[in-house]
Amino acid sequence: MPDTIQGPPPALPATFRPGRTRAVLLTAGTALFAVITLIALLLDQLNPGERVSFVFTAALLAGVLFLLARPKVVADETGVTVVNIVSRRRLEWAEILQVNLRPGDPWVFLNLSDGTSLPALGIQPGIAKQQAIADARALRALAEARSTAAPDAPRD
Incomplete structure (x- = not known):
């Protein structure tokens, strides 16, 4: 996924899920x-x-x-909720350092401020690759816009 982001981030709240799957x-x-x-x-x-x-x-x-069929990623004003198959995790925007969807990845990975990486199965390029790329770009734009909105948040 190229680093360039086109257009403004989507309106919140936004839900990303693999619709066809x-x-x-x-x-x-x-x-x-x-x-x-x-x-x-x-x-x-x-x-x-x-x-x-x-x-x-x-x-x-x-x-x-x-x-x-449960996985989704829900972005709102205060952060992101990642719902995977059997787990749910709430993240503040400042915790998300990077949104990655590299060629060959089965789903998006979120690099977090604690040094870990969280898989976000709600955005997966399985059946709808172009939709997953667009969703990953939108989530990346939101993360970049929201994390810079709080300048006192730690960004390692």
Whole structure:
């Protein structure tokens, strides 16, 4: 992703998420649950315990797909909330030193002021590469604009 940023940062609050990937995962999870549950109800040779087992398995598989559809990055006036598959982390703007999406990266990485790097799965170039690049640029513009708005914030 080039270092040049074109145009002003987007209006806040802004939510970044992999829309196409999310749509595929939610649709697949719902369809999988419906089909397995329907099969469990239509098979006459299954006893009630086996039917419950089918439905429970379908719910478990759908739940995994729904968890995979959860990632997002929400930017607001005070900072960024990064929601990954099973974790959520709130960051102040001053904590974000750099927003990276290099060629070949599976998602955006945020370099933080504590010396760590946080993956932000809400921006991933899997299915929609151009959208992910635009989202990463927008988040980078927001981080640069917001972190310089607070001059007393430490910027190592």
